[in-house]
Amino acid sequence: MPISEKVVISGYAETPVSRARTDKGEPRLSAEEYYAMALNMLLKQTGLDKKDLRGQGVGVAGAVWPHAEIWSAELVQNLGLEPKYLVRADHGGANCAALILSGMLAINSGYVDHFLVIGADAPMSVSGEGPRTWRYELDYLMPFGMMGPNSMIAMVMRRQMHLYKYGAETYGKISVTQREHASLNPNAYLRTPIKMDDYLASPMISDPVRLLDICIFVNGGLALLLSSKSSGRKITEKPVALRGFGSWHNPGSDESLQDVTVSGVVEASRQAYEMAGLKPSDIDFFNPYDDYTAAVIMQLEDAGFCPKGGAEKFLKETDISYRGQLPVNTGGGQLSAGQAGMVGGFHGFVEAVRQLRGEAGDRQVKDARYGMVTSLGGLAYGGCFINNYAFVLEGGI
Amino acid sequence: MAKPLPEITSLTRPLWEGAKRGELLLQRCRRCGKHQWYPRPSCHKCGSLDLEWVKSSGMGTVYSFTVIRRVVGNAPEFSSDIPFVVAEIDLDEGVRVYSNVVGVKPEEVSVGMRVRVFFEEAGPEISLFKFRPAT
Ligand SMILES: [Zn+2]
Numbered sequence: 001m002p003i004s005e006k007v008v009i010s011g012y013a014e015t016p017v018s019r020a021r022t023d024k025g026e027p028r029l030s031a032e033e034y035y036a037m038a039l040n041m042l043l044k045q046t047g048l049d050k051k052d053l054r055g056q057g058v059g060v061a062g063a064v065w066p067h068a069e070i071w072s073a074e075l076v077q078n079l080g081l082e083p084k085y086l087v088r089a090d091h092g093g094a095n096c097a098a099l100i101l102s103g104m105l106a107i108n109s110g111y112v113d114h115f116l117v118i119g120a121d122a123p124m125s126v127s128g129e130g131p132r133t134w135r136y137e138l139d140y141l142m143p144f145g146m147m148g149p150n151s152m153i154a155m156v157m158r159r160q161m162h163l164y165k166y167g168a169e170t171y172g173k174i175s176v177t178q179r180e181h182a183s184l185n186p187n188a189y190l191r192t193p194i195k196m197d198d199y200l201a202s203p204m205i206s207d208p209v210r211l212l213d214i215c216i217f218v219n220g221g222l223a224l225l226l227s228s229k230s231s232g233r234k235i236t237e238k239p240v241a242l243r244g245f246g247s248w249h250n251p252g253s254d255e256s257l258q259d260v261t262v263s264g265v266v267e268a269s270r271q272a273y274e275m276a277g278l279k280p281s282d283i284d285f286f287n288p289y290d291d292y293t294a295a296v297i298m299q300l301e302d303a304g305f306c307p308k309g310g311a312e313k314f315l316k317e318t319d320i321s322y323r324g325q326l327p328v329n330t331g332g333g334q335l336s337a338g339q340a341g342m343v344g345g346f347h348g349f350v351e352a353v354r355q356l357r358g359e360a361g362d363r364q365v366k367d368a369r370y371g372m373v374t375s376l377g378g379l380a381y382g383g384c385f386i387n388n389y390a391f392v393l394e395g396g397i
Numbered sequence: 398m399a400k401p402l403p404e405i406t407s408l409t410r411p412l413w414e415g416a417k418r419g420e421l422l423l424q425r426c427r428r429c430g431k432h433q434w435y436p437r438p439s440c441h442k443c444g445s446l447d448l449e450w451v452k453s454s455g456m457g458t459v460y461s462f463t464v465i466r467r468v469v470g471n472a473p474e475f476s477s478d479i480p481f482v483v484a485e486i487d488l489d490e491g492v493r494v495y496s497n498v499v500g501v502k503p504e505e506v507s508v509g510m511r512v513r514v515f516f517e518e519a520g521p522e523i524s525l526f527k528f529r530p531a532t
Pocket of ligand 1: 427
């Protein structure tokens, strides 16, 4: 029996998010507090008792919030969890995907029956130093005034615009549509709809990257419960299957002059489609990792929804709203719902599970059966992204 | 507030000593013959530890670039330089480096532009390699 027939997602949780604007009445909480909230919500939703997770698997994510090297040990002690298998991911934006993969393999092997994927971060509550960055950024980027990922993705976006003649409106369509989705998501941070003119008028930060090309940092916590299919069916009547998945790290490792407009999602999604026995036209909605609009454009191409260089034409011809032919980031994504620091990648998975359970409220994609979720992490020096994942999820099983 | 400077380590000392002399040095693998950038403890192509430092021609082509128009919280020391260009530059030796392109208005920088290295003193031990249009 294929692994995709043996493991399901049996529960999910997403806490309210905050920018810690106490002047606006927003809470200023720690990552530990968001972990506690996310677990509490997941237990309520699944109807499980904490002792049901005794001897099972737990995967936690790294955080911008200052934490110890033994962060996973600290968290399970805080939360009173007693797992048999405990892992921590350090894949940046791809943390959730990395933990889902670990959990699937652990359940498939029979080592555990449930695997709790949980992540929280509170970048807006951090005062002082966050974690140390990579050596190449310290030595070979910051001395020249590179402004972190905003400047890294600017290289990708400039190159896309140069090679494929994409105009700003192509990126704007992603920003505007995802904001519409956020306006229908009570859990999103930025909910005021925007128009193309608002996008075009938003300030240039790291030209050609505008403010509205960039995700917005929030504090928050999210969780998913993975279970064996038989155990998952006892928890919910609406388990979501993991029909296919794929991953790839550091693509083009021996190339010094990579094409920065191509990500490892080409290979990760190829694996996922092959395992699922599906093709891009079978997918009902797509939640690509969206730290930036340029990353969404790249993954529309890399996951096979349009040819490389064809995204502008595709976006002119395709409705990517929740009503359309290929809904994209139906919860508003990290661009508008918010990026909870190092666990921002959880949002796309939780939203996909909601959609496939028919619980997405006013933004529900009609008859959604297959959703693709991709994840990226770690912008490379002179290249694209280091960590790349793709998953095909199936509802109504 | 001072701008951030690279840390000199035993691995990178030759690079920064070379920059002080006005030379841009790259690692080259004695086993497979490939150049690499940024400096690393082993050849990222074949894994050999047998690396040598060789002088770059200092000539390259702009692969992509950004114009920094706003500083973010952790880099206020660059605010007086705005707007300025950081580019990915493909050196003729076949490696990609990030650096500033100066001596030209930001709006006149373009993908494909040929550039040549020069060195700018940034501290007692550090001169940064930067680029100008090659014409
Ligand atoms: Zn070699």
